Amino acid sequence: MKLKKSILSLLVILVYSNLKAQDQTITVTSKSNPDRSVTFTAEKKPEGTYTLVLNFKQLTNANGFGNSTFIIKYNNDNFLTLNPSNKDQGIGLSYSYSYIRGELNPRVNPLFVYALPYKAGKKTRPVESKFVNATYFGATTPEDWKVYHFYSDGADTVTAVRKGTVVEINDAYDEDAKDLRYTSKTNSMIIEHADGTLATYRGFKKGIFVKEGQTVFPGTALGINSMSNDRHGISLMITYLKSADITTARSNMKESKSLYGFVDPYFCTTANANGKLTNQQFYTAILPAEIIQKEMSKKELKALNKK
Numbered sequence: 001m002k003l004k005k006s007i008l009s010l011l012v013i014l015v016y017s018n019l020k021a022q023d024q025t026i027t028v029t030s031k032s033n034p035d036r037s038v039t040f041t042a043e044k045k046p047e048g049t050y051t052l053v054l055n056f057k058q059l060t061n062a063n064g065f066g067n068s069t070f071i072i073k074y075n076n077d078n079f080l081t082l083n084p085s086n087k088d089q090g091i092g093l094s095y096s097y098s099y100i101r102g103e104l105n106p107r108v109n110p111l112f113v114y115a116l117p118y119k120a121g122k123k124t125r126p127v128e129s130k131f132v133n134a135t136y137f138g139a140t141t142p143e144d145w146k147v148y149h150f151y152s153d154g155a156d157t158v159t160a161v162r163k164g165t166v167v168e169i170n171d172a173y174d175e176d177a178k179d180l181r182y183t184s185k186t187n188s189m190i191i192e193h194a195d196g197t198l199a200t201y202r203g204f205k206k207g208i209f210v211k212e213g214q215t216v217f218p219g220t221a222l223g224i225n226s227m228s229n230d231r232h233g234i235s236l237m238i239t240y241l242k243s244a245d246i247t248t249a250r251s252n253m254k255e256s257k258s259l260y261g262f263v264d265p266y267f268c269t270t271a272n273a274n275g276k277l278t279n280q281q282f283y284t285a286i287l288p289a290e291i292i293q294k295e296m297s298k299k300e301l302k303a304l305n306k307k
Contacts, residue, residue, distance in 0.1 A: 040080040042072045048167030051104040060092040102241030106196020113266045114161040115218040116285040124150045128279045146262040151233035158234045160216040163295040164191040171208045202235045238263040
């Protein structure tokens with residue numbers, strides 16, 4: 001008999017991180033094979049990498065089951081096969097599963113240099129949100145919390161800060177959040193990078209330019225920034241999955257902590273090709289060839305040189 005658990009994923013939003021129920025994004029099925037082994041398959045509809053946690057309520061006549069955490073990158077991924085201890089009998093099992101966006105404990109490069117989220121030559125003023133040891137809506141803000149709000153003079157085009165794949169888009173809201181300091185009702189997107197980090201951009205006008213599954217590069221136009229608190233801007237945070245303890249986070253919602261770590265990024269600007277940003281200081285975006293090309297494949301570089 002198979003038990004199914006309510007599917008949960010951690011959605012990082014501007015003010016706090018929390019677990020929310022969602023439509024079934026990943027479906028796990030098990031199949032008995034002619035040799036009495038059992039194969040587990042993950043059907044994944046959305047883009048991007050997920051970490052899946054498999055919990056057995058019952059497991060008999062199976063060889064030692066060690067790892068319960070699996071990285072799911074592809075649809076119809078056969079991520080586990082159990083073999084019977086006694087080959088003359090079948091395996092008895094019941095299980096539940098949960099999952100969360102991101103690859104668990106990826107090899108993050110903390111020295112990676114990002115572009116600013118505006119076109120070359122544009123000026124922006126980053127305002128850092130840093131709520132260390134604060135509590136919002138019952139969730140404790142992580143100590144490494146790092147979010148920047150990049151303001152501009154008027155509505156402007158927001159661009160990608162690094163090569164990646166667009167894995168999630170929310171483009172449902174028509175109006176700017178003019179009178180709301182923090183709200184989840186903003187258009188947003190998540191871009192997954194090669195090292196497993198996730199860039200979350202929030203604050204687009206409706207009509208985002210890119211699609212889920214699309215590969216973007218530094219400088220790729222993503223959309224137009226919206227107005228918040230009488231200023232046009234976009235928020236950006238770069239995170240990575242550092243814990244898959246979904247069950248604990250779900251059962252202690254009032255004292256929940258983010259399962260994600262935050263990156264304190266270096267940026268390339270006209271003032272410094274490789275530096276941290278100073279809060280409230282104006283910077284001018286620059287997009288040198290090495291920033292655009294440093295993560296391109298040979299095929300992508302060849303296509304670029306043909307233009």
